Amino acid sequence: MIRFSEEQAMLLDTAREFCQKRAPIDAVRQAIQAGQPLDATLWQTMVDLGWLGVTIPEIYGGLGLDLADTVPIFEAMGRQLLATPLLASTLAAQVLIANGSDDQKNQWLPKIAAGQIATVALTEANGAWDADQITARLNQSASGEMTLTGSKAFVLDAGVADVILVSALQGESLRWCLVDTGELPDGAIQREVVIDETRRSYSLVLSDLSIRADQILPGTAFKKIELAAMLLITAEMSGGLEGVLAVIVGYLNTRKQFDRLIGSYQAMKHPTVDILMGAEMTRSYLYHAATVWRDETDLAVVESAVRMAKCCASEQFSEAGDRGIQFHGGFGFTYECDAQLYLRRALWSQYQFGDERHQRQKLSALLF
CATH class of the missing domain: 1.20.140.10 (Butyryl-CoA Dehydrogenase, subunit A, domain 3)
Structure with missing residues (x-):
């Protein structure tokens, strides 16, 4: 069964026209040669189009549509090899919507809809594909202090992100932690060399990073x-x-x-x-x-x-x-x-x- 909604049709037309105009192959090559810096003007235009808020509920400044409605946007971007933080930020918003507390949603979802960049650290440094192979750990000391330790790979746009949603195990339970990139030590985020030169991919190394209670999402959906x-x-x-x-x-x-x-x-x-x-x-x-x-x-x-x-x-x-x-x-x-x-x-x-x-x-x- 396939159902193509009016919203998807509208977004597909808009996205195709936008991506063809803003990301011809010459522009893609120029961005690669420049090291894929964030194009702030391009990003702001995408924010103005409302793409950052497509899946974010209206009460947080979004459009309140379904994730399925973003598929035409990413299809159009893929055709032109346009790589922006939209994928990373959309996934981060999904983590918050599914797992965040009301306070966490109120704090971060409006910011993401307004263009602040967020990303998700899902993949372990060993490249494991399954949740049962997560090695990052959220530990609690005898005094009650929480620390986050582990290594992640293929973290999209971490170098330009304001916040990273990190998956980790606390005991046998999977948890999500909000990590403000401004609080990370030097060298925690490193650019990776990957075969797709249009991507900004980073590794994330955390060693006993102090985590407050309000940084831990209550939900465990993975x-x-x-x-x-x-x-x-x-x-x-x-x-x-x-x-x-x-x-x-x-x-x-x-x-x-x-x-x-x-x-x-x-x-x-x-x-x-x-x-x-x-x-x-x-x-x-x-x-x-x-x-x-x-x-x-x-x-x-x-x-x-x-x-x-x-x-x-x-x-x-x-x-x-x-x-x-x-x-x-x-x-x-x-x-x-x-x-x-x-x-x-x-x-x-x-x-x-x-x-x-x-x-x-x-x-x-x-x-x-």
Whole structure:
């Protein structure tokens, strides 16, 4: 079942126009060469469009829509390889909405809706994909003092964030801690070198960081936060498939060999059609997952839909990115070829929160 709402249609039109105008491939390359600094003007425009508050309840200054309504925005961003703190801040807002106290929501959700950057530290330094492999610890001393110790990897936009939501274990229970980046010691946040150069990815190392009681979220929901991250990354991957397909088709319709456009050869036509079919299949899985996310209350059903979408996107996007390199011949292996930017994004996204093999293993337990 797929249901495409009026809100999604409106956001898709707006997001596509905005991203195409503000993130042409030349601008993406310039940002990479500059080290991916935060574009404050671009970010403020996104704030003014209301994208930061789409999922935040109206009482906190947001629009009060569902997370599924943000899928078209991330799809449009993925098509243009536009990487902003929107993904990180949206996930942080989801953590607060699901787990925060009234005071914590009142303090932080209006700030996020107004453009303050927040992020989520989900992944352990060892790259583990499952909640039962979390090693970060929230400890309590004999005197009652709470401290947070652990290492996290792939923390998006931590270097420009005002607050980080960190997952940790307290005894056998999973907890979320609000960490103000201004209170961190020097060197706690370090830039990571990742294959996707459009991303700002950081490691976070905490050693006996003092935590106040008001920094600990009372809720312990984790699974749906993990699924939310997968859904939004899948949306970016679906858009990325469209983007790399456009690069491929553009090249096939301009490059000539033996006095013919290479796109006229069946050896090029057939695999290009395969990519188109993969893109359409991925999009169908994505919007099915978004529909289920909005309408279904059974978390197992939601998990199945999201994991199927992530599995399909991981497989199809990485294959399309690889084909994009091959179709460009020797030029495809150079840094100047735009197809490699999409392959880098495909490989980074493929291994965030589990590749297709991991998703199938999880699905086998859910479905059989």
